[in-house]
Amino acid sequence: MELIFIRHGQGEHTLDLPASLQLMDPGLTKDGVSQAKSLQTQFTLAESDIVIVSPIRRTLQTAYIWSNDINCKKIVSPLVSPRMFPQNPKWKTLPCDRILNKKVIKGAYPTFTIDEGLPEELWSSGINTMPEQEFNVLAESFLEWCRSQSVERIYVVSHDGTITSYRQFISGKRLTRKDFPKETGWFKQLC
Incomplete structure:
Protein backbone atom coordinates (compact mmCIF):
# COMPACT_ATOMS: atom_id res chain seq x y z
CA MET A 1 0.00 0.00 0.00
CA GLU A 2 1.22 3.47 -0.85
CA LEU A 3 0.76 6.31 1.61
CA ILE A 4 1.13 9.67 -0.13
CA PHE A 5 1.23 12.91 1.85
CA ILE A 6 0.36 16.04 -0.15
CA ARG A 7 0.64 19.59 1.08
CA HIS A 8 -2.34 21.87 0.41
CA GLY A 9 -2.24 24.55 -2.27
CA GLN A 10 -1.14 28.11 -1.55
CA GLY A 11 -3.22 29.57 1.28
CA GLU A 12 -4.22 33.17 1.94
CA HIS A 13 -2.33 32.99 5.24
CA THR A 14 1.01 32.95 3.36
CA LEU A 15 0.59 36.17 1.35
CA ASP A 16 1.71 38.77 3.88
CA LEU A 17 3.90 37.04 6.47
CA PRO A 18 3.93 37.23 9.42
CA ALA A 19 0.72 39.33 9.69
CA SER A 20 -1.33 36.98 7.48
CA LEU A 21 -0.78 34.13 9.96
CA GLN A 22 -3.34 35.91 12.13
CA ASP A 31 -2.76 30.19 -7.34
CA GLY A 32 -3.72 27.64 -4.67
CA VAL A 33 -6.85 26.71 -6.63
CA SER A 34 -4.71 26.21 -9.77
CA GLN A 35 -2.26 24.08 -7.79
CA ASP A 49 -8.49 5.26 -3.09
CA ILE A 50 -8.87 6.88 0.31
CA VAL A 51 -8.18 10.58 0.82
CA ILE A 52 -7.63 11.73 4.40
CA VAL A 53 -7.94 15.48 4.87
CA SER A 54 -7.00 17.92 7.61
CA PRO A 55 -10.04 19.79 9.05
CA ILE A 56 -8.76 23.17 7.85
CA ARG A 57 -10.42 25.08 4.98
CA ARG A 58 -7.33 25.22 2.70
CA THR A 59 -6.79 21.45 2.89
CA LEU A 60 -10.49 20.73 2.46
CA GLN A 61 -10.57 22.99 -0.60
CA ASN A 68 -13.91 16.58 -8.05
CA ASP A 69 -16.19 13.95 -9.66
CA ILE A 70 -14.24 11.01 -8.14
CA ASN A 71 -16.35 8.95 -5.79
CA CYS A 72 -13.51 7.82 -3.53
CA LYS A 73 -13.68 7.73 0.25
CA LYS A 74 -12.80 11.16 1.73
CA ILE A 75 -12.22 11.26 5.49
CA VAL A 76 -11.63 14.42 7.54
CA SER A 77 -9.36 13.76 10.52
CA PRO A 78 -7.58 15.89 13.12
CA LEU A 79 -4.78 13.28 13.09
CA VAL A 80 -3.45 15.14 10.04
CA SER A 81 -4.34 18.67 11.21
CA PRO A 82 -1.65 21.39 11.44
CA ARG A 83 1.42 20.55 13.51
CA MET A 84 4.20 22.91 14.51
CA PHE A 85 7.60 21.77 13.40
CA PRO A 86 9.81 21.77 15.29
CA GLN A 87 7.82 21.72 18.50
CA ASN A 88 8.23 24.52 21.01
CA PRO A 89 6.16 24.37 24.23
CA LYS A 90 6.11 28.18 24.36
CA TRP A 91 4.32 28.49 21.01
CA LYS A 92 0.54 28.60 20.66
CA THR A 93 -1.73 27.63 17.78
CA LEU A 94 -2.01 30.47 15.29
CA PRO A 95 -5.47 31.66 14.16
CA CYS A 96 -4.79 30.36 10.63
CA ASP A 97 -4.35 26.82 12.00
CA ARG A 98 -7.51 26.49 14.11
CA ILE A 99 -9.59 23.42 13.32
CA LEU A 100 -13.01 23.97 11.73
CA ASN A 101 -16.12 22.90 13.59
CA LYS A 102 -17.47 19.50 12.45
CA LYS A 103 -20.87 21.06 11.67
CA VAL A 104 -19.23 23.63 9.38
CA ILE A 105 -17.26 20.88 7.61
CA LYS A 106 -20.38 18.72 7.13
CA GLY A 107 -22.29 21.70 5.71
CA ALA A 108 -19.57 22.82 3.30
CA TYR A 109 -18.28 19.36 2.29
CA PRO A 110 -21.20 16.91 2.53
CA THR A 111 -19.40 14.21 0.51
CA PHE A 112 -16.59 14.05 3.08
CA THR A 113 -16.85 11.72 6.10
CA ILE A 114 -15.96 13.02 9.55
CA ASP A 115 -13.69 10.69 11.57
CA GLU A 116 -16.01 10.30 14.56
CA GLY A 117 -13.92 7.60 16.24
CA LEU A 118 -11.51 10.06 17.82
CA PRO A 119 -11.61 11.84 21.19
CA GLU A 120 -13.37 15.23 21.08
CA GLU A 121 -10.26 16.96 22.44
CA LEU A 122 -8.49 16.15 19.16
CA TRP A 123 -11.28 18.00 17.34
CA SER A 124 -10.72 21.06 19.50
CA SER A 125 -6.92 21.14 19.94
CA GLY A 126 -5.61 18.83 17.22
CA ILE A 127 -1.97 17.76 17.13
CA ASN A 128 -0.46 21.22 16.66
CA THR A 129 1.20 21.70 20.05
CA MET A 130 1.10 18.09 21.22
CA PRO A 131 4.38 16.84 22.78
CA GLU A 132 6.37 14.57 20.49
CA GLN A 133 5.83 11.43 22.60
CA GLU A 134 2.04 11.85 22.46
CA PHE A 135 2.18 12.57 18.74
CA ASN A 136 4.28 9.43 18.16
CA VAL A 137 1.62 7.26 19.82
CA LEU A 138 -1.11 8.78 17.62
CA ALA A 139 1.11 8.59 14.53
CA GLU A 140 1.72 4.87 15.07
CA SER A 141 -2.00 4.28 15.56
CA PHE A 142 -2.81 6.27 12.41
CA LEU A 143 -0.24 4.35 10.35
CA GLU A 144 -1.57 1.03 11.68
CA TRP A 145 -5.08 2.05 10.62
CA CYS A 146 -3.74 2.93 7.15
CA ARG A 147 -2.00 -0.44 6.86
CA SER A 148 -5.23 -2.22 7.83
CA GLN A 149 -7.15 -0.75 4.89
CA SER A 150 -7.56 -2.97 1.83
CA VAL A 151 -6.58 -0.34 -0.72
CA GLU A 152 -3.61 0.33 -2.97
CA ARG A 153 -3.31 4.02 -2.09
CA ILE A 154 -4.12 6.37 0.73
CA TYR A 155 -3.57 10.06 0.16
CA VAL A 156 -3.22 12.52 3.04
CA VAL A 157 -3.87 16.21 2.29
CA SER A 158 -2.19 18.09 5.09
CA HIS A 159 0.33 20.77 6.12
CA ASP A 160 4.10 21.23 5.86
CA GLY A 161 4.79 20.73 9.59
CA THR A 162 2.45 17.74 9.83
CA ILE A 163 3.93 16.02 6.80
CA THR A 164 7.45 16.62 8.09
CA SER A 165 6.48 15.28 11.54
CA TYR A 166 5.11 12.08 9.97
CA ARG A 167 8.18 11.79 7.71
CA GLN A 168 10.46 12.11 10.71
CA PHE A 169 8.45 9.53 12.66
CA ILE A 170 8.40 7.06 9.75
CA SER A 171 12.07 7.46 8.78
CA GLY A 172 13.52 7.83 12.28
CA LYS A 173 15.75 10.60 10.86
CA ARG A 174 15.93 14.13 12.27
CA LEU A 175 14.42 16.58 9.81
CA THR A 176 14.34 20.38 9.73
CA ARG A 177 12.12 23.08 8.27
CA LYS A 178 14.31 22.82 5.15
CA ASP A 179 12.59 19.46 4.56
CA PHE A 180 9.14 21.08 4.29
CA PRO A 181 7.28 20.28 1.07
CA LYS A 182 6.30 23.22 -1.14
CA GLU A 183 2.64 23.94 -1.96
CA THR A 184 1.10 20.71 -3.33
CA GLY A 185 4.49 19.06 -2.83
CA TRP A 186 4.33 15.43 -1.78
CA PHE A 187 6.04 12.57 -0.01
CA LYS A 188 5.40 8.86 -0.74
CA GLN A 189 5.86 6.02 1.74
CA LEU A 190 5.30 2.31 1.14
CA CYS A 191 3.52 0.70 4.07
Missing part, protein backbone atom coordinates in the same frame (compact mmCIF):
# COMPACT_ATOMS: atom_id res chain seq x y z
CA LEU A 23 -6.11 35.30 9.56
CA MET A 24 -8.95 33.12 10.81
CA ASP A 25 -9.98 30.29 8.49
CA PRO A 26 -7.93 31.26 5.41
CA GLY A 27 -8.80 29.57 2.15
CA LEU A 28 -6.82 28.96 -1.00
CA THR A 29 -5.54 31.79 -3.14
CA LYS A 30 -6.17 31.86 -6.90
CA ALA A 36 -5.12 21.92 -6.48
CA LYS A 37 -6.43 21.46 -10.05
CA SER A 38 -2.95 20.43 -11.20
CA LEU A 39 -3.07 17.53 -8.73
CA GLN A 40 -5.70 15.96 -11.01
CA THR A 41 -3.00 15.30 -13.63
CA GLN A 42 -0.23 14.53 -11.13
CA PHE A 43 -2.22 11.97 -9.14
CA THR A 44 -5.14 10.27 -10.87
CA LEU A 45 -7.56 9.27 -8.14
CA ALA A 46 -9.49 6.00 -8.36
CA GLU A 47 -12.75 5.21 -6.58
CA SER A 48 -10.86 2.61 -4.54
CA THR A 62 -7.47 21.33 -2.05
CA ALA A 63 -8.94 17.85 -1.60
CA TYR A 64 -12.35 18.92 -2.91
CA ILE A 65 -10.95 20.48 -6.09
CA TRP A 66 -8.53 17.62 -6.70
CA SER A 67 -11.11 14.86 -6.11
Whole structure:
Protein backbone atom coordinates (compact mmCIF):
# COMPACT_ATOMS: atom_id res chain seq x y z
CA MET A 1 0.00 0.00 0.00
CA GLU A 2 1.22 3.47 -0.85
CA LEU A 3 0.76 6.31 1.61
CA ILE A 4 1.13 9.67 -0.13
CA PHE A 5 1.23 12.91 1.85
CA ILE A 6 0.36 16.04 -0.15
CA ARG A 7 0.64 19.59 1.08
CA HIS A 8 -2.34 21.87 0.41
CA GLY A 9 -2.24 24.55 -2.27
CA GLN A 10 -1.14 28.11 -1.55
CA GLY A 11 -3.22 29.57 1.28
CA GLU A 12 -4.22 33.17 1.94
CA HIS A 13 -2.33 32.99 5.24
CA THR A 14 1.01 32.95 3.36
CA LEU A 15 0.59 36.17 1.35
CA ASP A 16 1.71 38.77 3.88
CA LEU A 17 3.90 37.04 6.47
CA PRO A 18 3.93 37.23 9.42
CA ALA A 19 0.72 39.33 9.69
CA SER A 20 -1.33 36.98 7.48
CA LEU A 21 -0.78 34.13 9.96
CA GLN A 22 -3.34 35.91 12.13
CA LEU A 23 -6.11 35.30 9.56
CA MET A 24 -8.95 33.12 10.81
CA ASP A 25 -9.98 30.29 8.49
CA PRO A 26 -7.93 31.26 5.41
CA GLY A 27 -8.80 29.57 2.15
CA LEU A 28 -6.82 28.96 -1.00
CA THR A 29 -5.54 31.79 -3.14
CA LYS A 30 -6.17 31.86 -6.90
CA ASP A 31 -2.76 30.19 -7.34
CA GLY A 32 -3.72 27.64 -4.67
CA VAL A 33 -6.85 26.71 -6.63
CA SER A 34 -4.71 26.21 -9.77
CA GLN A 35 -2.26 24.08 -7.79
CA ALA A 36 -5.12 21.92 -6.48
CA LYS A 37 -6.43 21.46 -10.05
CA SER A 38 -2.95 20.43 -11.20
CA LEU A 39 -3.07 17.53 -8.73
CA GLN A 40 -5.70 15.96 -11.01
CA THR A 41 -3.00 15.30 -13.63
CA GLN A 42 -0.23 14.53 -11.13
CA PHE A 43 -2.22 11.97 -9.14
CA THR A 44 -5.14 10.27 -10.87
CA LEU A 45 -7.56 9.27 -8.14
CA ALA A 46 -9.49 6.00 -8.36
CA GLU A 47 -12.75 5.21 -6.58
CA SER A 48 -10.86 2.61 -4.54
CA ASP A 49 -8.49 5.26 -3.09
CA ILE A 50 -8.87 6.88 0.31
CA VAL A 51 -8.18 10.58 0.82
CA ILE A 52 -7.63 11.73 4.40
CA VAL A 53 -7.94 15.48 4.87
CA SER A 54 -7.00 17.92 7.61
CA PRO A 55 -10.04 19.79 9.05
CA ILE A 56 -8.76 23.17 7.85
CA ARG A 57 -10.42 25.08 4.98
CA ARG A 58 -7.33 25.22 2.70
CA THR A 59 -6.79 21.45 2.89
CA LEU A 60 -10.49 20.73 2.46
CA GLN A 61 -10.57 22.99 -0.60
CA THR A 62 -7.47 21.33 -2.05
CA ALA A 63 -8.94 17.85 -1.60
CA TYR A 64 -12.35 18.92 -2.91
CA ILE A 65 -10.95 20.48 -6.09
CA TRP A 66 -8.53 17.62 -6.70
CA SER A 67 -11.11 14.86 -6.11
CA ASN A 68 -13.91 16.58 -8.05
CA ASP A 69 -16.19 13.95 -9.66
CA ILE A 70 -14.24 11.01 -8.14
CA ASN A 71 -16.35 8.95 -5.79
CA CYS A 72 -13.51 7.82 -3.53
CA LYS A 73 -13.68 7.73 0.25
CA LYS A 74 -12.80 11.16 1.73
CA ILE A 75 -12.22 11.26 5.49
CA VAL A 76 -11.63 14.42 7.54
CA SER A 77 -9.36 13.76 10.52
CA PRO A 78 -7.58 15.89 13.12
CA LEU A 79 -4.78 13.28 13.09
CA VAL A 80 -3.45 15.14 10.04
CA SER A 81 -4.34 18.67 11.21
CA PRO A 82 -1.65 21.39 11.44
CA ARG A 83 1.42 20.55 13.51
CA MET A 84 4.20 22.91 14.51
CA PHE A 85 7.60 21.77 13.40
CA PRO A 86 9.81 21.77 15.29
CA GLN A 87 7.82 21.72 18.50
CA ASN A 88 8.23 24.52 21.01
CA PRO A 89 6.16 24.37 24.23
CA LYS A 90 6.11 28.18 24.36
CA TRP A 91 4.32 28.49 21.01
CA LYS A 92 0.54 28.60 20.66
CA THR A 93 -1.73 27.63 17.78
CA LEU A 94 -2.01 30.47 15.29
CA PRO A 95 -5.47 31.66 14.16
CA CYS A 96 -4.79 30.36 10.63
CA ASP A 97 -4.35 26.82 12.00
CA ARG A 98 -7.51 26.49 14.11
CA ILE A 99 -9.59 23.42 13.32
CA LEU A 100 -13.01 23.97 11.73
CA ASN A 101 -16.12 22.90 13.59
CA LYS A 102 -17.47 19.50 12.45
CA LYS A 103 -20.87 21.06 11.67
CA VAL A 104 -19.23 23.63 9.38
CA ILE A 105 -17.26 20.88 7.61
CA LYS A 106 -20.38 18.72 7.13
CA GLY A 107 -22.29 21.70 5.71
CA ALA A 108 -19.57 22.82 3.30
CA TYR A 109 -18.28 19.36 2.29
CA PRO A 110 -21.20 16.91 2.53
CA THR A 111 -19.40 14.21 0.51
CA PHE A 112 -16.59 14.05 3.08
CA THR A 113 -16.85 11.72 6.10
CA ILE A 114 -15.96 13.02 9.55
CA ASP A 115 -13.69 10.69 11.57
CA GLU A 116 -16.01 10.30 14.56
CA GLY A 117 -13.92 7.60 16.24
CA LEU A 118 -11.51 10.06 17.82
CA PRO A 119 -11.61 11.84 21.19
CA GLU A 120 -13.37 15.23 21.08
CA GLU A 121 -10.26 16.96 22.44
CA LEU A 122 -8.49 16.15 19.16
CA TRP A 123 -11.28 18.00 17.34
CA SER A 124 -10.72 21.06 19.50
CA SER A 125 -6.92 21.14 19.94
CA GLY A 126 -5.61 18.83 17.22
CA ILE A 127 -1.97 17.76 17.13
CA ASN A 128 -0.46 21.22 16.66
CA THR A 129 1.20 21.70 20.05
CA MET A 130 1.10 18.09 21.22
CA PRO A 131 4.38 16.84 22.78
CA GLU A 132 6.37 14.57 20.49
CA GLN A 133 5.83 11.43 22.60
CA GLU A 134 2.04 11.85 22.46
CA PHE A 135 2.18 12.57 18.74
CA ASN A 136 4.28 9.43 18.16
CA VAL A 137 1.62 7.26 19.82
CA LEU A 138 -1.11 8.78 17.62
CA ALA A 139 1.11 8.59 14.53
CA GLU A 140 1.72 4.87 15.07
CA SER A 141 -2.00 4.28 15.56
CA PHE A 142 -2.81 6.27 12.41
CA LEU A 143 -0.24 4.35 10.35
CA GLU A 144 -1.57 1.03 11.68
CA TRP A 145 -5.08 2.05 10.62
CA CYS A 146 -3.74 2.93 7.15
CA ARG A 147 -2.00 -0.44 6.86
CA SER A 148 -5.23 -2.22 7.83
CA GLN A 149 -7.15 -0.75 4.89
CA SER A 150 -7.56 -2.97 1.83
CA VAL A 151 -6.58 -0.34 -0.72
CA GLU A 152 -3.61 0.33 -2.97
CA ARG A 153 -3.31 4.02 -2.09
CA ILE A 154 -4.12 6.37 0.73
CA TYR A 155 -3.57 10.06 0.16
CA VAL A 156 -3.22 12.52 3.04
CA VAL A 157 -3.87 16.21 2.29
CA SER A 158 -2.19 18.09 5.09
CA HIS A 159 0.33 20.77 6.12
CA ASP A 160 4.10 21.23 5.86
CA GLY A 161 4.79 20.73 9.59
CA THR A 162 2.45 17.74 9.83
CA ILE A 163 3.93 16.02 6.80
CA THR A 164 7.45 16.62 8.09
CA SER A 165 6.48 15.28 11.54
CA TYR A 166 5.11 12.08 9.97
CA ARG A 167 8.18 11.79 7.71
CA GLN A 168 10.46 12.11 10.71
CA PHE A 169 8.45 9.53 12.66
CA ILE A 170 8.40 7.06 9.75
CA SER A 171 12.07 7.46 8.78
CA GLY A 172 13.52 7.83 12.28
CA LYS A 173 15.75 10.60 10.86
CA ARG A 174 15.93 14.13 12.27
CA LEU A 175 14.42 16.58 9.81
CA THR A 176 14.34 20.38 9.73
CA ARG A 177 12.12 23.08 8.27
CA LYS A 178 14.31 22.82 5.15
CA ASP A 179 12.59 19.46 4.56
CA PHE A 180 9.14 21.08 4.29
CA PRO A 181 7.28 20.28 1.07
CA LYS A 182 6.30 23.22 -1.14
CA GLU A 183 2.64 23.94 -1.96
CA THR A 184 1.10 20.71 -3.33
CA GLY A 185 4.49 19.06 -2.83
CA TRP A 186 4.33 15.43 -1.78
CA PHE A 187 6.04 12.57 -0.01
CA LYS A 188 5.40 8.86 -0.74
CA GLN A 189 5.86 6.02 1.74
CA LEU A 190 5.30 2.31 1.14
CA CYS A 191 3.52 0.70 4.07
